[in-house]
Amino acid sequence: MNALNLVRDAFGHLVFTDAEGVRHEQVAAVRAFPIAAPNEGISLLSQDGHELVWLAHLDQVEATPRALIEEALATRDFMPTVLRLKSVSSFATPSTWEVDTDRGPTRLVLRGEENIRRLPGGMLMIADEHGIQYLIRKLTALDAHSRKLLDRFL
Numbered sequence: 001m002n003a004l005n006l007v008r009d010a011f012g013h014l015v016f017t018d019a020e021g022v023r024h025e026q027v028a029a030v031r032a033f034p035i036a037a038p039n040e041g042i043s044l045l046s047q048d049g050h051e052l053v054w055l056a057h058l059d060q061v062e063a064t065p066r067a068l069i070e071e072a073l074a075t076r077d078f079m080p081t082v083l084r085l086k087s088v089s090s091f092a093t094p095s096t097w098e099v100d101t102d103r104g105p106t107r108l109v110l111r112g113e114e115n116i117r118r119l120p121g122g123m124l125m126i127a128d129e130h131g132i133q134y135l136i137r138k139l140t141a142l143d144a145h146s147r148k149l150l151d152r153f154l
Helices: 063-074 143-150
Strands: 006-008 015-017 023-031 042-044 049-057 082-088 095-102 104-110 118-119 123-127 133-136
Touching: 042 063, 082 133, 082 143, 095 123, 095 133
Parallel strands: none
Antiparallel strands: 006 015, 015 023, 023 042, 042 049, 082 095, 095 104, 118 123, 123 133
C-alpha cells in the first residue's frame, strides 16, 4: 500500500490527504469486525460518513499512521473484557454484577437475560443498563465460580 497521509490537527482530529491532494478533516476510523477480526477491515470515513480509504489489514499501514488509527479506534471501541464474576445481587433481573475486567473492577446492572448474547467461538457479549458492551472472550476460560454464576442467566 502507498503511504497513508494521515495526521492530527491542532484539535486532535484525524486529517487525511488523499492522492489528489484533497484534505479531509475530522476523519473517523471504524472497524468492520471489531470482535472477530479487530485488525482487519478498517475504514477511514469522512465527516459525512463516506468511505475515503479501506484498509484490508492494519499491518499493511506504516507505523506512524497505524499508531494514529489505533488511538482513534481505542477511543471509539470501548469494550471491556470480563475476566471474572465476583458476585451477583440476585439471580432475577435486574441484577447488579460485581466483575473484574481488563480495565479493572466494576459494577454493572443486567436488566434482563436478553442482554446477554452468544457469539461464535464461545464468546458472550453483555450489555449493561447504560449500553456499555462487555465481552467474555471464552466462556470456558472463566473460573468455576464465574461460570456457575453466569450459568444461572444463560
